[in-house]
Amino acid sequence: MKIIVIGATGTIGKEIVRNMEERHAVIKVGNKQGDFQVDIKSSQSIAKLFDTVGKVDAIISVCGNLHFGPLHEMTADDFNIGLQDKLLGQVNLALVGQHYLNNGGSITLSSGIVSTQPIVGGANATCVNAAIEGFVLGASIELKNNQRINAVCPSVVTESLSTYGPFFPGYESVSVTRVAKAYQRSIEGPLNGEIFKVW
Amino acid sequence: MKIIVIGATGTIGKEIVRNMEERHAVIKVGNKQGDFQVDIKSSQSIAKLFDTVGKVDAIISVCGNLHFGPLHEMTADDFNIGLQDKLLGQVNLALVGQHYLNNGGSITLSSGIVSTQPIVGGANATCVNAAIEGFVLGASIELKNNQRINAVCPSVVTESLSTYGPFFPGYESVSVTRVAKAYQRSIEGPLNGEIFKVW
DSSP: OEEEEETTTSHHHHHHHHHHHTTSEEEEEESSSBSEEOOTTOHHHHHHHHHHHOOEEEEEEOOOOOOOSOGGGOOHHHHHHHIIIIIHHHHHHHHHHGGGEEEEEEEEEEOOGGGTSOOTTOHHHHHHHHHHHHHHHHHHTTOSTTOEEEEEEEOOBGGGHHHHGGGSTTOOOBOHHHHHHHHHHHHHSOOSSOEEEEO | OEEEEETTTSHHHHHHHHHHHTTSEEEEEESSSBSEEOOTTOHHHHHHHHHHHOOEEEEEEOOOOOOOSOGGGOOHHHHHHHIIIIIHHHHHHHHHHGGGEEEEEEEEEEOOGGGTSOOTTOHHHHHHHHHHHHHHHHHHTTOOTTOEEEEEEEOOBGGGHHHHGGGSTTOOOBOHHHHHHHHHHHHHSOOSSOEEEEO
């Protein structure tokens, strides 16, 4: 399969690429590095990416920024960061990407454990991650040509504990190897509209 | 209690007002009608509303627009309609409203059955409604002064079947009387971070 990974240069993205390259041709996309670059907040940038790359068999999105901060100080502009970046950015990769996906191809987006298990300062993150899972459910009943869409919902990854650990007290971390397997299940398995929880 | 209802002039809003006025002082807000008007897409408009009304004991939001249409034709601009209106509009009512809420006060937002039971043409609606429920969960652990936040998640209402019925084949509709009771439970009961499903 020809697989495009958007967010290929991040901690999880690198391991997805390692896993996928054992069996598939992988196009690695970052916002500054990789084979190609994209700004997922820009429809033009996404359209240009797919025009350049052409048709693919699987789209993996493991990217997007969120706002973290106390609810008591949060503004609409703060909140919109996550809506326009991790949420609409990933949604738009799916909206544009569906037209560049071969028959039977799949789209896999990324949410995260806070969609159902909130953390302090994470109101934007819980909202956005729940929204991504909602989009996957809503889109899964409308894709054409046997296309499928799923999301992977990991706990905090062990390899990022030095940065994010303090925000996840008592959460069991998961290795990027385990997380990458969930993306593999989404792409190489038969399921549609599924949220693959990894924890 | 002093209760502000944003969306007071809609089908569900009117019944919430009828229910609440039996026991409370109710401020009715619409986008064009009501005691006061607000554009929930505008932070300035929301700030002006609360500056005018002052402190309240409960905020009810039963408003917001979505985009409906085939996934295959959907664009990022289409999708952003629901993100900026029903989602960020309601979120911003909570973000601003928390600062105008008396100790022990509550915020009640509105999602809908498609958050977990998708309909054709409703990818934006499923995403946004799931996002509202996620925000409620994320915000519920951070509100101060014994404030609470919940959402009501109704099925299609019987009184709107002539308009929306065809989009909900086989769904059991619910009366606005039943839906209004869920808002009453949210406001007069003790729960926090709860999604009151009405179906």
